[in-house]
Amino acid sequence: MSFDEKSPAGFALAKVEDFVGWAHSASLWPVTMGLACCAIEMMAFGTPRFDGSRFGMEVFRASPRQADLMIVSGRVSHKMAPVVRTVYDQMADPKWVISMGVCASSGGMFNNYAIVQGVDHVLPVDIYLPGCPPRPEMLIHAILELQKHVIKGQAFGPHRKEIARKAEEAALNATPTHEMKGLLA
Amino acid sequence: MSDETTPMPHERGGTDKQPASSDVAKPARGGQGIGEVKGVHAASLIPEPKNAVEALVAPVAGFGVTMATLFKPVVTEQYPREKAPVEPRYHGRHQLNRYPDGLEKCIGCELCAWACPADAIYVEGASNTPEAQYSPGERYGRVYQINYLRCIFCGLCIEACPTRALTMTNEFELADQTREKLIFTKDDLLAPLREGMLAAPHPMAEGTTDGSYYQGEVTGPTADEVEWVRRNRPDEPSLESATAAAKRGSARSEGSAGAAS
Numbered sequence: 001m002s003f004d005e006k007s008p009a010g011f012a013l014a015k016v017e018d019f020v021g022w023a024h025s026a027s028l029w030p031v032t033m034g035l036a037c038c039a040i041e042m043m044a045f046g047t048p049r050f051d052g053s054r055f056g057m058e059v060f061r062a063s064p065r066q067a068d069l070m071i072v073s074g075r076v077s078h079k080m081a082p083v084v085r086t087v088y089d090q091m092a093d094p095k096w097v098i099s100m101g102v103c104a105s106s107g108g109m110f111n112n113y114a115i116v117q118g119v120d121h122v123l124p125v126d127i128y129l130p131g132c133p134p135r136p137e138m139l140i141h142a143i144l145e146l147q148k149h150v151i152k153g154q155a156f157g158p159h160r161k162e163i164a165r166k167a168e169e170a171a172l173n174a175t176p177t178h179e180m181k182g183l184l185a
Numbered sequence: 186m187s188d189e190t191t192p193m194p195h196e197r198g199g200t201d202k203q204p205a206s207s208d209v210a211k212p213a214r215g216g217q218g219i220g221e222v223k224g225v226h227a228a229s230l231i232p233e234p235k236n237a238v239e240a241l242v243a244p245v246a247g248f249g250v251t252m253a254t255l256f257k258p259v260v261t262e263q264y265p266r267e268k269a270p271v272e273p274r275y276h277g278r279h280q281l282n283r284y285p286d287g288l289e290k291c292i293g294c295e296l297c298a299w300a301c302p303a304d305a306i307y308v309e310g311a312s313n314t315p316e317a318q319y320s321p322g323e324r325y326g327r328v329y330q331i332n333y334l335r336c337i338f339c340g341l342c343i344e345a346c347p348t349r350a351l352t353m354t355n356e357f358e359l360a361d362q363t364r365e366k367l368i369f370t371k372d373d374l375l376a377p378l379r380e381g382m383l384a385a386p387h388p389m390a391e392g393t394t395d396g397s398y399y400q401g402e403v404t405g406p407t408a409d410e411v412e413w414v415r416r417n418r419p420d421e422p423s424l425e426s427a428t429a430a431a432k433r434g435s436a437r438s439e440g441s442a443g444a445a446s
Contacts, residue, residue, distance in 0.1 A: 051261045102303070106334035106364065109303035118334075120364070128367055129360045132337035137262070137269040142360035144265055149362070183307055183332040183368050 017156055024068065024094065025150040027056040028143070031067035033087055036074025038101040038133040050136040055143055064090040069146075071139075072123070075103035076116040085122045094154055098142055099125045102132050121177050271355050276338040278356040279331055281375045282349065284398050286390060286406040287382035287423065289319050289375070290350030293326035297342035297351055305335035306342060317386040322395035326350075329371040333359055348399065381405055381430030384423045387414045405434040 034042060045052050052058045061067040064087045076084055088097070099119050102108035105128045107117035119125060126149060129142040155163045234240035262269055271277070282290045293310025311327035319325035342351055361367050378384055383406040389398070390407045397403060406427045414421050 049260050049262060050264070054261075102334055102337055105367075106332070108335060109337055111304065118364070127360050127362060128334055128364060130333040130336065130367060131357070131359070132339075135269075135357065137264050138357050138360065140264050141358045145360045145362070180364075183305075183330060183335070184364055 013156060013159065017154060017159065020154045020156075021151045024154065025147040028069040028096065028146070028150065029059055029061050029067050030057055030069045030071050031064045031087060031091060032060040032062045033070065033084075034073050035076060035080065035084075036103065038073035038104070041133045041136055041139060042071055042073045042100065045136040045139050050140065055140070055147070057143070064088075065092060067091050068094065069096050069098065070123070071098045071100050072104040072119045072125075073100040073133075075108065075110055076119050076122070077114050078116055081116050081119075081122050084119065088123050096126045096146060096150065097123050098127045098129060098139075098146060100129050100139060100142070101134055102130055105130065108132060118177065271357070273355075275353075275355050275357070276340050277354045278333075278359060278369075279336075279342070279374055280352055280354050281326075281329065281371065282352060283376055283378070283382060283385075284321065285382065285404050286410060287378060287387070287427070288321055288385050288389065288398070289325060290348045291326040291329065292320055292322055292348055292350070293324045293329075294347065296345040296347060300341040300345035301336075302339065302341065303335040303337050305332045305337075306330070307332075313386075315388065318388050319385045321389050321393070321398040326371065329374060331369050331374065333367040333369060334364055378423050381426050381433075382423060383410055383414055383427035383430075384421060405430045407431055408435060 030042075034040075044050060046058060046060060057069070064070075068091070070088055070091065072084065088095070097119075099105045103110060103115065104119045105125075107115050109132075111117070116122065127142050127146045129138060131138050134142075234243055284290060293308055295308045295310065298304075298306040298308050307328065307330040308326055309328035310324045313319060313323060313325055338353070340353060343353060346352075359367065387406075387410045389395075390403050391409050393403055408431045411424065411428050411431045414424060414427070
Protein backbone atom coordinates (compact mmCIF):
# COMPACT_ATOMS: atom_id res chain seq x y z
CA MET A 1 0.00 0.00 0.00
CA SER A 2 1.19 3.44 -0.79
CA PHE A 3 -0.21 5.43 2.14
CA ASP A 4 1.22 3.23 4.83
CA GLU A 5 4.83 3.84 3.75
CA LYS A 6 4.72 7.52 4.75
CA SER A 7 1.94 7.82 7.30
CA PRO A 8 3.09 8.45 10.87
CA ALA A 9 2.43 6.06 13.72
CA GLY A 10 -0.11 7.59 16.04
CA PHE A 11 -3.67 7.65 17.24
CA ALA A 12 -5.22 7.83 13.76
CA LEU A 13 -3.17 4.92 12.45
CA ALA A 14 -4.05 2.87 15.51
CA LYS A 15 -7.75 3.53 14.90
CA VAL A 16 -7.42 2.49 11.25
CA GLU A 17 -5.72 -0.70 12.38
CA ASP A 18 -8.50 -1.43 14.88
CA PHE A 19 -11.15 -0.91 12.25
CA VAL A 20 -9.41 -3.12 9.72
CA GLY A 21 -8.94 -5.84 12.34
CA TRP A 22 -12.62 -5.72 13.25
CA ALA A 23 -13.64 -5.87 9.60
CA HIS A 24 -11.31 -8.79 8.89
CA SER A 25 -12.47 -10.78 11.91
CA ALA A 26 -16.13 -10.44 10.92
CA SER A 27 -15.68 -11.73 7.38
CA LEU A 28 -13.08 -14.47 7.24
CA TRP A 29 -13.69 -16.31 4.01
CA PRO A 30 -12.34 -19.86 4.03
CA VAL A 31 -10.89 -21.45 0.92
CA THR A 32 -12.68 -24.53 -0.38
CA MET A 33 -10.13 -27.18 0.45
CA GLY A 34 -10.81 -30.49 2.13
CA LEU A 35 -8.17 -33.17 2.52
CA ALA A 36 -9.86 -35.98 4.47
CA CYS A 37 -12.59 -36.84 6.96
CA CYS A 38 -12.26 -33.54 8.87
CA ALA A 39 -13.57 -31.88 5.71
CA ILE A 40 -16.93 -33.56 6.31
CA GLU A 41 -17.17 -31.80 9.66
CA MET A 42 -16.00 -28.59 7.99
CA MET A 43 -18.85 -28.94 5.49
CA ALA A 44 -21.26 -29.54 8.36
CA PHE A 45 -20.07 -26.22 9.75
CA GLY A 46 -21.53 -24.56 6.65
CA THR A 47 -24.93 -26.24 6.97
CA PRO A 48 -27.96 -24.58 8.62
CA ARG A 49 -27.53 -26.54 11.86
CA PHE A 50 -24.18 -24.88 12.66
CA ASP A 51 -24.48 -21.99 10.22
CA GLY A 52 -21.12 -20.45 9.45
CA SER A 53 -22.85 -17.30 8.25
CA ARG A 54 -23.37 -16.32 11.88
CA PHE A 55 -19.64 -15.54 11.86
CA GLY A 56 -19.59 -13.94 8.41
CA MET A 57 -17.98 -16.94 6.74
CA GLU A 58 -20.73 -18.82 4.91
CA VAL A 59 -18.95 -18.47 1.59
CA PHE A 60 -16.29 -21.08 1.03
CA ARG A 61 -14.40 -19.40 -1.79
CA ALA A 62 -13.56 -21.71 -4.65
CA SER A 63 -10.64 -19.47 -5.59
CA PRO A 64 -7.78 -19.03 -3.14
CA ARG A 65 -7.34 -15.49 -4.49
CA GLN A 66 -10.56 -14.48 -2.74
CA ALA A 67 -9.99 -16.34 0.53
CA ASP A 68 -8.52 -15.14 3.85
CA LEU A 69 -8.57 -18.36 5.80
CA MET A 70 -7.26 -21.81 5.08
CA ILE A 71 -8.76 -24.62 7.16
CA VAL A 72 -6.37 -27.52 6.71
CA SER A 73 -8.90 -30.26 7.30
CA GLY A 74 -7.34 -33.67 7.23
CA ARG A 75 -4.05 -35.47 6.97
CA VAL A 76 -1.47 -33.89 4.68
CA SER A 77 0.47 -36.52 2.78
CA HIS A 78 3.95 -35.73 1.50
CA LYS A 79 2.56 -35.77 -2.01
CA MET A 80 -0.15 -33.26 -1.09
CA ALA A 81 2.10 -30.88 0.87
CA PRO A 82 3.37 -28.87 -2.14
CA VAL A 83 -0.21 -28.53 -3.38
CA VAL A 84 -1.40 -27.22 -0.02
CA ARG A 85 1.51 -24.80 0.04
CA THR A 86 0.69 -23.60 -3.49
CA VAL A 87 -2.92 -22.92 -2.52
CA TYR A 88 -1.66 -21.02 0.52
CA ASP A 89 0.75 -18.97 -1.60
CA GLN A 90 -2.07 -18.08 -3.97
CA MET A 91 -4.15 -16.58 -1.17
CA ALA A 92 -3.93 -12.81 -0.85
CA ASP A 93 -2.47 -11.24 2.28
CA PRO A 94 -3.54 -11.01 5.07
CA LYS A 95 -4.26 -14.71 5.52
CA TRP A 96 -4.67 -17.12 8.39
CA VAL A 97 -4.46 -20.88 8.84
CA ILE A 98 -6.42 -23.20 11.12
CA SER A 99 -4.95 -26.66 11.46
CA MET A 100 -8.11 -28.70 11.93
CA GLY A 101 -7.84 -32.10 13.57
CA VAL A 102 -4.91 -34.02 14.97
CA CYS A 103 -3.65 -35.30 11.61
CA ALA A 104 -3.14 -31.82 10.22
CA SER A 105 -1.73 -30.55 13.51
CA SER A 106 0.86 -33.22 14.25
CA GLY A 107 0.27 -36.25 12.05
CA GLY A 108 -2.04 -37.71 14.69
CA MET A 109 -2.10 -41.48 14.73
CA PHE A 110 -0.43 -41.61 11.31
CA ASN A 111 3.12 -41.51 12.53
CA ASN A 112 4.52 -42.96 9.32
CA TYR A 113 6.49 -42.18 6.19
CA ALA A 114 3.51 -41.01 4.13
CA ILE A 115 2.09 -38.23 6.28
CA VAL A 116 3.61 -34.83 7.06
CA GLN A 117 3.97 -34.72 10.85
CA GLY A 118 2.10 -31.47 11.25
CA VAL A 119 1.13 -29.00 8.56
CA ASP A 120 3.23 -26.41 10.40
CA HIS A 121 6.21 -27.95 8.62
CA VAL A 122 4.96 -26.23 5.46
CA LEU A 123 2.59 -23.44 6.62
CA PRO A 124 2.51 -20.91 9.45
CA VAL A 125 -0.42 -22.15 11.58
CA ASP A 126 -2.38 -19.69 13.73
CA ILE A 127 -4.75 -22.05 15.58
CA TYR A 128 -4.34 -25.75 16.31
CA LEU A 129 -7.57 -27.66 16.81
CA PRO A 130 -7.48 -31.15 18.38
CA GLY A 131 -10.06 -33.84 17.71
CA CYS A 132 -10.45 -36.80 15.40
CA PRO A 133 -12.42 -35.36 13.75
CA PRO A 134 -13.36 -32.28 15.76
CA ARG A 135 -17.10 -31.74 15.92
CA PRO A 136 -18.36 -28.57 14.22
CA GLU A 137 -18.71 -26.83 17.58
CA MET A 138 -14.99 -27.40 18.15
CA LEU A 139 -14.32 -25.77 14.79
CA ILE A 140 -16.56 -22.84 15.77
CA HIS A 141 -14.57 -22.52 18.98
CA ALA A 142 -11.32 -22.49 17.01
CA ILE A 143 -12.72 -19.82 14.71
CA LEU A 144 -13.73 -17.68 17.67
CA GLU A 145 -10.20 -18.07 19.04
CA LEU A 146 -8.85 -16.99 15.66
CA GLN A 147 -11.20 -14.00 15.58
CA LYS A 148 -9.84 -12.88 18.97
CA HIS A 149 -6.40 -12.99 17.37
CA VAL A 150 -7.48 -11.26 14.13
CA ILE A 151 -9.47 -8.48 15.82
CA LYS A 152 -6.25 -7.15 17.35
CA GLY A 153 -5.73 -5.63 13.95
CA GLN A 154 -3.51 -5.48 10.98
CA ALA A 155 -0.36 -3.45 11.40
CA PHE A 156 0.32 -0.65 8.92
CA GLY A 157 3.20 1.72 8.26
CA PRO A 158 5.87 1.98 10.95
CA HIS A 159 3.97 -0.54 13.09
CA ARG A 160 4.19 -3.14 10.35
CA LYS A 161 7.97 -2.74 10.07
CA GLU A 162 8.38 -3.00 13.82
CA ILE A 163 6.25 -6.12 14.03
CA ALA A 164 7.99 -7.73 11.06
CA ARG A 165 11.36 -7.16 12.73
CA LYS A 166 10.17 -8.70 16.00
CA ALA A 167 8.59 -11.66 14.21
CA GLU A 168 11.81 -12.34 12.33
CA GLU A 169 13.81 -12.23 15.54
CA ALA A 170 11.41 -14.63 17.26
CA ALA A 171 11.47 -16.99 14.29
CA LEU A 172 15.29 -17.05 14.31
CA ASN A 173 15.34 -17.92 18.01
CA ALA A 174 12.60 -20.55 17.87
CA THR A 175 13.32 -24.28 17.66
CA PRO A 176 12.72 -25.47 14.10
CA THR A 177 9.77 -27.84 13.82
CA HIS A 178 11.93 -30.67 12.49
CA GLU A 179 14.18 -30.46 15.56
CA MET A 180 11.36 -30.74 18.08
CA LYS A 181 11.68 -33.78 20.35
CA GLY A 182 9.51 -35.83 22.68
CA LEU A 183 5.76 -35.38 22.46
CA LEU A 184 6.25 -32.34 20.26
CA ALA A 185 7.83 -34.43 17.52
CA MET B 186 -21.02 -35.90 -29.28
CA SER B 187 -20.95 -39.55 -30.14
CA ASP B 188 -18.12 -39.88 -32.62
CA GLU B 189 -16.89 -36.39 -33.53
CA THR B 190 -14.34 -34.58 -31.39
CA THR B 191 -15.28 -31.06 -32.53
CA PRO B 192 -18.91 -30.32 -33.33
CA MET B 193 -19.73 -28.16 -36.32
CA PRO B 194 -21.69 -25.15 -35.14
CA HIS B 195 -24.23 -25.21 -37.96
CA GLU B 196 -24.93 -28.89 -37.39
CA ARG B 197 -25.61 -28.37 -33.67
CA GLY B 198 -28.00 -25.53 -34.42
CA GLY B 199 -29.69 -27.65 -37.01
CA THR B 200 -30.32 -30.72 -34.89
CA ASP B 201 -31.75 -28.63 -32.05
CA LYS B 202 -34.64 -27.62 -34.22
CA GLN B 203 -35.05 -30.87 -36.12
CA PRO B 204 -37.33 -33.67 -34.92
CA ALA B 205 -35.90 -36.96 -33.67
CA SER B 206 -36.53 -38.69 -36.97
CA SER B 207 -33.68 -36.74 -38.60
CA ASP B 208 -31.23 -38.43 -36.17
CA VAL B 209 -32.38 -41.76 -37.47
CA ALA B 210 -31.88 -40.52 -41.01
CA LYS B 211 -28.15 -39.86 -40.48
CA PRO B 212 -27.01 -42.12 -37.62
CA ALA B 213 -23.31 -41.91 -38.49
CA ARG B 214 -23.11 -38.21 -37.59
CA GLY B 215 -24.93 -38.41 -34.23
CA GLY B 216 -25.28 -34.67 -34.12
CA GLN B 217 -26.67 -33.82 -30.66
CA GLY B 218 -25.74 -30.81 -28.58
CA ILE B 219 -23.57 -31.29 -25.51
CA GLY B 220 -25.55 -32.76 -22.62
CA GLU B 221 -28.60 -33.46 -24.72
CA VAL B 222 -30.46 -36.75 -24.84
CA LYS B 223 -31.53 -38.15 -28.15
CA GLY B 224 -35.08 -37.19 -29.00
CA VAL B 225 -35.64 -34.95 -25.96
CA HIS B 226 -35.79 -31.18 -26.32
CA ALA B 227 -34.84 -28.93 -23.43
CA ALA B 228 -37.83 -26.66 -23.90
CA SER B 229 -40.24 -29.58 -23.54
CA LEU B 230 -38.98 -30.27 -19.98
CA ILE B 231 -40.38 -27.00 -18.59
CA PRO B 232 -44.09 -27.45 -17.88
CA GLU B 233 -46.45 -24.98 -19.46
CA PRO B 234 -48.57 -22.98 -17.01
CA LYS B 235 -52.07 -24.50 -17.03
CA ASN B 236 -54.08 -21.38 -16.25
CA ALA B 237 -53.76 -17.65 -15.62
CA VAL B 238 -53.18 -17.96 -11.81
CA GLU B 239 -50.36 -20.42 -12.33
CA ALA B 240 -48.81 -18.16 -14.95
CA LEU B 241 -48.95 -15.25 -12.50
CA VAL B 242 -47.31 -17.16 -9.61
CA ALA B 243 -44.73 -19.04 -11.71
CA PRO B 244 -41.84 -16.50 -11.44
CA VAL B 245 -41.92 -16.53 -7.59
CA ALA B 246 -42.99 -20.14 -7.06
CA GLY B 247 -39.41 -21.04 -6.16
CA PHE B 248 -39.71 -18.95 -2.99
CA GLY B 249 -42.32 -21.39 -1.71
CA VAL B 250 -39.65 -23.37 0.12
CA THR B 251 -38.24 -20.20 1.67
CA MET B 252 -41.66 -19.03 2.80
CA ALA B 253 -42.58 -22.43 4.26
CA THR B 254 -39.29 -22.53 6.20
CA LEU B 255 -40.20 -19.28 7.95
CA PHE B 256 -42.88 -21.17 9.86
CA LYS B 257 -40.76 -24.21 10.76
CA PRO B 258 -38.73 -24.50 13.99
CA VAL B 259 -35.15 -23.17 13.80
CA VAL B 260 -32.56 -25.93 13.55
CA THR B 261 -29.48 -23.75 14.07
CA GLU B 262 -27.50 -24.34 17.27
CA GLN B 263 -26.62 -21.07 18.99
CA TYR B 264 -23.32 -22.61 20.04
CA PRO B 265 -21.11 -19.87 21.49
CA ARG B 266 -24.05 -18.36 23.40
CA GLU B 267 -25.70 -21.62 24.40
CA LYS B 268 -23.50 -24.55 25.34
CA ALA B 269 -23.72 -27.28 22.73
CA PRO B 270 -25.43 -30.39 24.09
CA VAL B 271 -23.18 -33.45 24.08
CA GLU B 272 -24.01 -37.00 25.05
CA PRO B 273 -23.22 -37.95 28.67
CA ARG B 274 -20.58 -40.44 27.48
CA TYR B 275 -19.00 -38.01 25.00
CA HIS B 276 -15.26 -38.49 24.57
CA GLY B 277 -13.83 -35.14 25.61
CA ARG B 278 -10.76 -34.00 27.49
CA HIS B 279 -9.31 -36.50 29.98
CA GLN B 280 -9.34 -36.24 33.73
CA LEU B 281 -7.20 -37.93 36.39
CA ASN B 282 -9.48 -38.81 39.27
CA ARG B 283 -8.96 -38.90 43.02
CA TYR B 284 -10.19 -41.08 45.87
CA PRO B 285 -12.62 -39.40 48.30
CA ASP B 286 -9.80 -38.59 50.72
CA GLY B 287 -7.83 -36.75 48.03
CA LEU B 288 -5.20 -39.37 47.11
CA GLU B 289 -4.69 -39.82 43.37
CA LYS B 290 -6.03 -42.92 41.68
CA CYS B 291 -3.23 -43.07 39.10
CA ILE B 292 -0.58 -45.66 39.99
CA GLY B 293 1.79 -44.87 37.12
CA CYS B 294 1.42 -48.29 35.46
CA GLU B 295 1.61 -46.85 31.91
CA LEU B 296 -1.13 -49.17 30.61
CA CYS B 297 -2.87 -46.13 29.09
CA ALA B 298 0.30 -45.21 27.25
CA TRP B 299 0.61 -48.77 25.98
CA ALA B 300 -3.00 -48.85 24.83
CA CYS B 301 -2.81 -45.51 23.02
CA PRO B 302 -2.82 -46.07 19.23
CA ALA B 303 -1.46 -42.60 18.57
CA ASP B 304 1.30 -42.57 21.23
CA ALA B 305 -0.22 -39.46 22.74
CA ILE B 306 0.33 -40.35 26.41
CA TYR B 307 3.59 -40.17 28.31
CA VAL B 308 3.76 -41.49 31.87
CA GLU B 309 6.62 -41.77 34.31
CA GLY B 310 5.89 -43.66 37.52
CA ALA B 311 7.71 -43.20 40.81
CA SER B 312 7.62 -44.83 44.23
CA ASN B 313 5.53 -43.45 47.06
CA THR B 314 7.48 -42.78 50.24
CA PRO B 315 6.17 -42.24 53.80
CA GLU B 316 7.11 -38.57 53.39
CA ALA B 317 5.28 -38.17 50.09
CA GLN B 318 2.41 -40.57 49.51
CA TYR B 319 0.45 -39.49 46.43
CA SER B 320 -1.64 -42.60 45.76
CA PRO B 321 -2.58 -45.71 47.76
CA GLY B 322 -0.04 -48.51 47.32
CA GLU B 323 3.52 -48.44 46.11
CA ARG B 324 3.58 -46.31 42.97
CA TYR B 325 2.13 -43.10 41.61
CA GLY B 326 2.32 -41.23 38.31
CA ARG B 327 5.02 -38.61 38.76
CA VAL B 328 4.86 -37.30 35.19
CA TYR B 329 1.64 -37.54 33.23
CA GLN B 330 1.27 -35.85 29.86
CA ILE B 331 -1.29 -36.12 27.08
CA ASN B 332 -0.56 -34.54 23.74
CA TYR B 333 -3.94 -33.37 22.46
CA LEU B 334 -2.51 -32.90 18.98
CA ARG B 335 -2.02 -36.68 18.81
CA CYS B 336 -4.96 -37.89 20.88
CA ILE B 337 -7.85 -39.16 18.77
CA PHE B 338 -10.28 -39.46 21.71
CA CYS B 339 -10.84 -43.18 21.06
CA GLY B 340 -11.08 -44.02 24.77
CA LEU B 341 -8.79 -47.07 24.68
CA CYS B 342 -6.78 -45.52 27.53
CA ILE B 343 -9.95 -45.38 29.63
CA GLU B 344 -10.60 -49.06 29.00
CA ALA B 345 -7.01 -49.93 29.86
CA CYS B 346 -6.88 -48.06 33.17
CA PRO B 347 -7.00 -50.63 36.02
CA THR B 348 -8.00 -48.17 38.75
CA ARG B 349 -10.46 -45.96 36.82
CA ALA B 350 -7.99 -43.15 37.39
CA LEU B 351 -8.35 -41.89 33.83
CA THR B 352 -11.80 -40.93 32.56
CA MET B 353 -13.08 -38.48 30.00
CA THR B 354 -15.02 -35.28 30.54
CA ASN B 355 -17.49 -33.53 28.25
CA GLU B 356 -15.19 -30.61 27.66
CA PHE B 357 -14.27 -30.08 24.00
CA GLU B 358 -13.10 -26.47 23.75
CA LEU B 359 -9.41 -27.20 23.30
CA ALA B 360 -8.17 -25.07 20.39
CA ASP B 361 -5.00 -23.11 21.09
CA GLN B 362 -2.24 -21.21 19.36
CA THR B 363 0.87 -23.31 19.92
CA ARG B 364 1.72 -26.99 19.98
CA GLU B 365 3.32 -26.66 23.41
CA LYS B 366 0.09 -25.43 25.01
CA LEU B 367 -1.78 -28.49 23.80
CA ILE B 368 0.43 -30.92 25.70
CA PHE B 369 -1.54 -31.15 28.93
CA THR B 370 0.49 -32.01 32.01
CA LYS B 371 -0.62 -33.58 35.27
CA ASP B 372 -1.57 -30.16 36.68
CA ASP B 373 -4.04 -29.62 33.85
CA LEU B 374 -5.48 -33.12 33.90
CA LEU B 375 -5.83 -33.82 37.62
CA ALA B 376 -9.41 -33.47 38.86
CA PRO B 377 -9.95 -30.46 41.11
CA LEU B 378 -10.31 -31.17 44.83
CA ARG B 379 -13.95 -31.57 45.71
CA GLU B 380 -15.48 -30.42 48.98
CA GLY B 381 -13.92 -32.42 51.82
CA MET B 382 -10.92 -33.75 49.89
CA LEU B 383 -7.43 -33.32 51.27
CA ALA B 384 -4.69 -32.53 48.75
CA ALA B 385 -2.01 -35.20 48.23
CA PRO B 386 0.60 -36.05 49.42
CA HIS B 387 -0.55 -37.48 52.70
CA PRO B 388 -0.48 -41.03 54.19
CA MET B 389 -3.22 -43.58 53.49
CA ALA B 390 -6.08 -43.88 55.96
CA GLU B 391 -4.87 -45.91 58.92
CA GLY B 392 -5.51 -49.64 58.76
CA THR B 393 -6.29 -49.68 55.03
CA THR B 394 -4.61 -51.17 51.96
CA ASP B 395 -4.74 -50.11 48.33
CA GLY B 396 -7.39 -52.84 47.94
CA SER B 397 -9.74 -51.19 50.43
CA TYR B 398 -9.35 -47.90 48.58
CA TYR B 399 -10.23 -49.67 45.33
CA GLN B 400 -13.31 -51.30 46.87
CA GLY B 401 -14.62 -47.94 48.06
CA GLU B 402 -14.15 -48.52 51.78
CA VAL B 403 -12.45 -45.15 52.23
CA THR B 404 -15.15 -42.48 52.04
CA GLY B 405 -13.25 -39.38 53.13
CA PRO B 406 -10.17 -38.06 54.93
CA THR B 407 -9.54 -39.31 58.46
CA ALA B 408 -8.44 -37.28 61.48
CA ASP B 409 -4.94 -38.78 61.30
CA GLU B 410 -4.50 -37.73 57.68
CA VAL B 411 -5.63 -34.19 58.48
CA GLU B 412 -3.28 -34.09 61.46
CA TRP B 413 -0.36 -35.26 59.29
CA VAL B 414 -0.96 -32.55 56.72
CA ARG B 415 -1.38 -29.88 59.42
CA ARG B 416 1.99 -30.87 60.86
CA ASN B 417 3.82 -30.99 57.51
CA ARG B 418 2.04 -28.33 55.44
CA PRO B 419 0.27 -25.95 57.82
CA ASP B 420 -0.80 -23.53 55.05
CA GLU B 421 -2.51 -26.18 52.89
CA PRO B 422 -5.74 -24.55 51.58
CA SER B 423 -7.77 -27.78 51.52
CA LEU B 424 -7.22 -28.37 55.27
CA GLU B 425 -10.31 -26.50 56.41
CA SER B 426 -12.92 -28.46 54.45
CA ALA B 427 -11.03 -31.72 55.05
CA THR B 428 -11.11 -31.16 58.83
CA ALA B 429 -14.88 -30.76 58.73
CA ALA B 430 -15.23 -33.83 56.49
CA ALA B 431 -13.04 -35.90 58.84
CA LYS B 432 -15.23 -34.90 61.81
CA ARG B 433 -18.38 -35.86 59.93
CA GLY B 434 -16.79 -39.15 58.86
CA SER B 435 -15.70 -40.13 62.39
CA ALA B 436 -19.14 -39.27 63.79
CA ARG B 437 -20.75 -41.47 61.14
CA SER B 438 -18.42 -44.41 61.77
CA GLU B 439 -18.99 -44.19 65.53
CA GLY B 440 -22.71 -44.13 64.92
CA SER B 441 -22.58 -47.19 62.71
CA ALA B 442 -20.28 -48.97 65.17
CA GLY B 443 -22.78 -48.24 67.96
CA ALA B 444 -25.64 -49.53 65.85
CA ALA B 445 -23.72 -52.70 65.07
CA SER B 446 -22.93 -53.41 68.74
